[in-house]
Amino acid sequence: MFARPWICRTCSSRLLRPFVRQQGRLQSTTVKAPDSLPSTLLARARAIADEHNQLTQKLSNGFDSKAAKKLGELSPVVNALREWNKANESLSELQSLMRDPTTDPELLSLATEDLEATRDSLTNAAQGLTTSLVPVHPFSHMPCLIEIRPGPGGLEASIFAGDLLRMYQNYCSRHNLRTTILKLESMEGIADAGTLSEAVLEVEAENAYGIFRCEAGVHRVQRVPVTEKQGRVHTSTASVLVLPNVQESTLGEEDIENPESDYYIDPQDVRTEIMRARGAGGQHVNTTDSAVRLTHIPTNTVVSIQDARSQHKNKAKAWQLLRSRIAQARREKREEEIVAMRRSVIGVAKTGRSDKVRTYNWNQQRVTDHRSGTTVHDLDGVIQGGQTLDEVMESVRGWLMERDLEALIAGEESKNKEKQKKN
């Protein structure tokens, strides 16, 4: 009775393993922030401090609005550098005190206590300095457009795209960001209003681009779709495109009319098509069709808008969208060139829209961001645009900053190398 019952080998070996396999990432893409300051960054900070001094002198002689603006941009770096210098000095002072054999034992014990705190403050100062050095994205102060389109996956993908749209709308209303739907097209022939074939959401708040920049990419969903009869889990995707919004008010006249600017479009290159009345037109026909279609001939970009009753408003919206799209394309092209240059120095993870950035898994109630490596298990909270979404987005913004920092260091190093070669 007390004898051990016979257990087959498979079962006994099964006992050795835990019943529930740990869900975990085998490989993490997270990068730890550097504790010590790379010499290249320090050199750059010092260079900026020098420039700051020069500007201050220039400003004391006479006011110059451009210089004042530059000064305002540089001052956080200079302040952070000052902090770091202070912490560094006190650390070296303490260290010399401890090395000195003539020091009082009581003082020595105090210094040892202090050493730890000073080390901490030095790390903080270094962190602050690196953050201040990372350049702010040139468009992060702008309002933005969020374009959502279903990827492969048919009806399920378009339902998920609708979910994403509602997620961002909730997020915006929770943060008091004003939104307007510029374009909303549901799948044709399907009664359910939750499906989506294309949506453009305009977030009018300032710095909206800075907030939503991290959302661009392919979002993957894994769940049993409503349309699935046999209970199988499907994987489908929706792509989210985030563009800085070009408004004439934020840009000013020069940016639109200046051929150097990204936002400049030669009106000669754009074919305007207005849905004309059928037949004779004029007094004979009373049309309510106000659709406007713009085609940018060199890039073959087509924008068509028909939502407003006013043809004039549709035209204005279409131009706005066309400008944003073309500017984004131009900028992406330029950024790709820079990235290619940097990639030769460092293996920067791809941030383009071709790879998936986040997975929403309904079975495990899990949301994982593949860039920052963050996993949260409050799926409902995320999909309703709640607090958890904030956490995820915050982590991605942190990751983006690290990316920028790496790129910055790489850029500085390659510059230095070139200098050395010249010397």
Next chain:
Amino acid sequence: MPRLPTSLLRRAASENPLLPLLLRQCRDLRSAQNELRWLQEHAIERAQAQTHPSEYNGRVRIGYRTLLRDMVSQRTKGVPLQYILGTEHFGELELGVRRGVLIPRQETASVTTHLAHLLSRSRFPLPPELRILDLCTGSGCIPLLFQHEFRNSALRKNKNKDVKLKLLGVDISSTAIALANSNLQHVMKESRSLLGYPDNTGGGGDEISFLQADILPTPNSDTLSHPQNIPAPLLQSLDLLPTGHGRKWDILISNPPYISPKFFSSLTTERSVRKWEPKLALVPPKPKPAGSTVGKDTDDEQADLFYPVLLDLADRTGAKICLFEVADLAQASRVVRLVRERGTGLGRGWDRVEVWRDEPGLPSEPEEVMEREEKEKDEASIETVGRGNGRAVVCWRGAGGLWLGKETNKALD
């Protein structure tokens, strides 16, 4: 009209049961969806506007769905959407529309906008007070949009900012004049709140007013055969204007009734237009049977009834630019012939005449250029500008050509 396919109706019904009803008028799903959305927005707005139950004869508040169903059933009968919603977008303006007054058309807006832009960009100095007369004004859309576009364009280009506009719209219908005045109030209120103009007369001291008068000579007088001697009530009413100079106008614009009875009863004119919009604004009255109607197409004659009268008025008021809306290229060429028959004499004739298409601001399409070149081979060549159907005949003389930027100073010498 081709029958709507059942598959389309079924698809529409599965989306919204009201869509098949709208499809009867719209004929395609996209515009039916758009119209349903606009109607829905309007119904919700109206449902929310009723504040107190007693406003509705002591009945309970009407939900927006009931209102929407009402509106859709009206639309199904062919009532123009604009009459149901009560407004129409005309260029950048939103104007009120009312039954009994023609709904402003998009083509009129683009032609008016083009004229306003040409004038505001004029390098040649405009008179300090530019006087514009709009005949058959209807909802007042042309004077209101002209003022809006001229002022905005002048501000943007920083040109001709000191020119003051004086616009007068004339219509025979009292309903139209009442609507035009209410539109004037509305537009001025909007522009005041936008640009902060202090006075009641619009931006930069412009003045817009409307007047009820008959343009055609009274039918029972026999003055039709003496064009110099128009005793029309219009000229008399102009004399009675308090500001004086009632008979001196720089620019004459008109969108008169121009549909011939034949086109009105055929498929050329939309059913909903025929049934719901005022015939007074669409078809000119029958001309008095004059002596020699033999060999003339009386149908075309009736359609063109207004143009000789308008040209006479242009001479009487000393207008330097004329813009008349027309139905198509055929009518345009008839009006061009009328203008050319007046010769090039001083004060009476015209320097040049051209035809503007639906979108005069856009470059012509290749086939339109081809068409034009073919026409130019003929003796009666017509110059056309823009893209689309022939829409307006524009003629000018003297300084008018310089204002439009069509002629240089040298050409005048």
